[in-house]
Amino acid sequence: MNTWNQRFLESEYVYGEQPNAFIKDYVSFLKESPNIAAYAEGEGRNAVFLASKGHTVTAYDYAQSGLAKTEELAQKQHVSVQTRLTDLLLDELPVEKYDAAIMVFGHFPLQQQQAVIQKIIDSVKQGGRIMMELYSIYQLAYASGGPQQLDFLYDPKDILQWCEPHKIIHFFTGEQIRHEGALHTGLAHTIQFIIEKK
Template sequence: MTNSWNERFNTEEYMYGEKPNAFIEKFSSQLGGLKNVAAFAEGEGRNAVFLATLGHEVTAFDYAESGLRKTKQLAKKNHVEVNTVQVDLLEGDIPAEQFDGAIMVFGHFPKEKQSLVFNKIVNSVKPGGKIMMEVYSEDQLDYQTGGPKNLEMLYKPQDLLDWCEGRKILHFFVGEQTRHEGKLHKGLAHVIQLIVEKNN
């Protein structure tokens, strides 16, 4: 099967830009004091590199070899190091309780697989660690400013709230945000944000 993400990132240009996602940048203090942080579905590495510049030890996970290569390039440009792991989050194994925190920005998967991916992410974090995510909601289809064009690849707020049950919710937001991230995220968007703490 062709890896469309590998093809998308196989460019000189950073398709989503080199700056971090605004949500990750704004709430990065939530990861303060957490040494090892994982960045899942990290693409070309902009968020991983940003967190590395703050002093975190960061491991970027992605399906696309070209994206991970660009992550290394961006890290070098910013005089930091980022570990990279090529993995399909739907099929591959993720280490358990290895990280103090984890992020995922616009990692989109089929609805029937979303909880599987979320559970892998939370399982990768040690008790007391934090997970931060920003994803597009189903309403994003009306905005046409980025993200999947398929409803089955977008998220329902209630599904994420259900997944958060039993975990300490530090931040949950659903609504409009402006995102200017490279050439593929441009303008007003409809997103879901969450920050949760793993209790056990």
């Protein structure tokens, strides 16, 4: 059983039920995006939040237990979220299907990061938006969440380079306070971006 599936089996929402602060603060940038994909979505807090704002949302994750909790949270909030059991490293994603895509703290090995992010960009229509918050390579020193291996963190210079072919609406790297359940708490070092696909 994969570790994420194991992690999400408990009834408590390990990253909380509230959306990620970046998604919440910048949700207005998605207002022209009716159909959104939420990748590596875990227990569904961001997908449910976007659905509550009137978007049609599909949550992708490779932990079945996380998707089950996404559906439970959606029901609790009286919204609807589609779920798709998907391994972003191995599985194909739809191409040019969504008006926007988000990913919050999706962790992948360094060698595969660019390919995963490109697949996510490819799943969005031209002119659509992609919005992410990721832990940077400087996060290791902070002990406030995220992978304990450098290889699973992101270099801001790489992310900027992968965003460059598109219109960059927002790009930030630096310290943020995050209070997201038991596993993401305190001062963190993140990378945020919003791009419009060219």
